[in-house]
Amino acid sequence: MTAISVKNVWKEYGEQVVLERINLEIAPRSFVALVGPSGCGKTTFLRMLLSEELPTRGEITIDGVPLSPEPGPDRGVVFQRYSVFPHLTVLGNVMLGAELRGSRLLGRLFGSSHRQARDDAAALLDAVGLSHALDKYPAQLSGGMQQRLALAQALIARPKVLLLDEPFGALDPGIRADVHKLMRQLWHQHPMSVVMVTHDLSEAFHLATRVIAFDRTRTLPEERLRYGACITNDIDVWPKRVAGQPDFGRDPAHLPSRDDPALDPGQSDRDDPADAA
Amino acid sequence: MRLINRRPDRSLWLILAVLPFLALLIAYAAGSAVRLAENPADKLLPGLTAFADAIDRMALEPDKRTGDILLWVDTGASLTRLVAGIAIAAAGGLLVGMLAGLLPLARAALSPFVTVVSMVPPLAVLPILFIVVGLGEASKITLIVIGVMPGLIRDLMLKIDDLPRQQLIKAQTLGANSWTIAIRVVLPQILPRLMDSIRLNLGPAWLFLISAEAIASESGLGYRIFLVRRYLAMDVILPYVAWITLLCFLMDWGLRAAQSRAFPWFDRARTGQ
Structure with a gap:
């Protein structure tokens, strides 16, 4: 189980402070959505979780171990675009993870290990609904199918943390609802935490267990350079979603009343909103 | 209908495409006829029969002195040099371009150097090549390599830069x-x-090849046209030029065909369908 801990992280580009005083404890198996206006640094924060950029100050740890300074297989990622490799077929894209880890010299597998990787990839592709398109190239897929492929490609590497950078932002509403359903199902099935950047609030509340808002608190012109964005809101989604347990949504039969105890207080290390009420 | 919205159908497209070629032929034939009417021995714009004679002499009959069929010997010599030069330039360009495009350390060491080297006019280096590696095949192949490789390297570096950064992270x-x-x-x-990139560099590669052949060689298409220039033998030069053009066109077409056969995903990704 993977707990992410962010301790007093700052990010500055030269004089410009982008993020300041970011402190976060993310419980294992959480699904955290980062929201905020454009330019508030939520994508910068995701890039730091990915080690694509390094914090100017502070430290990020996963299970108590500081993040490696470069991206690695413990953290998977899906971007809004360009997540999949255009020169590989659907199957090849998903097999690539096993091939890269299995063969440091050639990046290719042969014989029984190749068959094994192929079978694993085909099974996962079946689960994301792409079993009919194994031999197609990404350019032949629709946007929704490309993001399904990107999810399968990232998950085959069994990341501890899955990072999503506005992954569904470019999809049509109908397609987006389908991919949301898939995303929630994958989160339940795979032992990972998810951190997702989105500008869509309803998406954030629809999928996440916790929604974190970034914003600038100092916006006077003379302050903009030296004051960055920080966490302005940190909301537990209610009713509580727990990974691996059924989600009853707003079904009144399962909705606890305000005075009931939280469904599973052990799952969160934060004060529960039910207790506070 | 606005002109920008009028598109030719298949047959009209064919007619329009052939038109400029036809116009050139007619203009030539007319010019040739006028000059030949004035002076039957005119050498500047020979008639079709003169071309037929020359082609017969160069491409079908063995040369009286050497017993070789000159066009084929010339073509073989030129293509060997050209293909060798392009192959070496491509292999070297790929290696250096990948190193400099992918590794920031290699880029720091190579990029400014390659940029400066690519500014050296290759033909200005030709005398040095003749002095250092002699007048044989090596100097001609080296000229093509020097002329083409820096451009290939820089182009590949830019192409690697253009790959989405997300792919490397992923x-x-x-x-x-x-x-x-x-x-x-x-x-x-x-x-x-x-x-x-190679397709775009075919023209420069031929340029360097013909220049080197014109200056010091004993065979090759460039050597031949500069040799017969002394006798104003337009009946040989023009078919040779047409032949060189055809070879260049075929190489370009062949590369294009090989590309879409070997990399079927590339066209799809490029056109986004």
Whole structure:
């Protein structure tokens, strides 16, 4: 189980402070959505979780171990675009993870290990609904199918943390609802935490267990350079979603009343909103 | 209907495409007829029969002195040099371009140097090549390599820069090391772009080849046309030029065909369908 801990992280580009005083404890198996206006640094924060950029100050740890300074297989990622490799077929894209880890010299597998990787990839592709398109190239897929492929490609590497950078932002509403359903199902099935950047609030509340808002608190012109964005809101989604347990949504039969105890207080290390009420 | 919205159908397209070629032929035939009417021995714009004679002499009958069929000997010599030069330039360009495009350390060491070297006019280096490597095949192949490779390197570096940065990040999250990123992610995507780059460099490659052959050689298409220039033998020069053009066109077409056969994903990704 993977707990992410962010301790007093700052990010500055030269004089410009982008993020300041970011402190976060993310419980294992959480699904955290980062929201905020454009330019508030939520994508910068995701890039730091990915080690694509390094914090100017502070430290990020996963299970108590500081993040490696470069991206690695413990953290998977899906971007809004360009997540999949255009020169590989659907199957090849998903097999690539096993091939890269299995063969440091050639990046290719042969014989029984190749068959094994192929079978694993085909099974996962079946689960994301792409079993009919194994031999197609990404350019032949629709946007929704490309993001399904990107999810399968990232998950085959069994990341501890899955990072999503506005992954569904470019999809049509109908397609987006389908991919949301898939995303929630994958989160339940795979032992990972998810951190997702989105500008869509309803998406954030629809999928996440916790929604974190970034914003600038100092916006006077003379302050903009030296004051960055920080966490302005940190909301537990209610009713509580727990990974691996059924989600009853707003079904009144399962909705606890305000005075009931939280469904599973052990799952969160934060004060529960039910207790506070 | 506005002109920008009028598109030719298949047959009209064919007619329009053939038209300029036809116009050139007619203009030539007319000019030739006028000059030949004035002076039957005119050498500047020979008639079709003169071409037929020359082609027969160069391409079908063995040369009286050497017993070789000159056109084929010339073509063989030129193509050997050209293909060798382009192959070496492509291999070297791929190696250096990948190194400089992928590794920031290699880029720091190579990029300014390559930029400066690519500014050296290759033909200005030709005398040095003749002095250093002699007048044989090596100097001609080296000229093509020097002329074409810096451009290929710079082009490939830019093409690697154009690959979305997300792909390199993604590959790292899938467990790739620098080497496997190079051979599994970058190389397969760069090869079709290298073929595009070679197509664009075919013209310069021929230019350097013919220049080298014209200055010091004993065979080759460039050697022949500069040799017969002394006798104003337009009946040989013009078919040779047409032949060179055809060879160049076929190489371009062949590379294009090989590209879409070997990299079927490339066209789809480029046109976005």
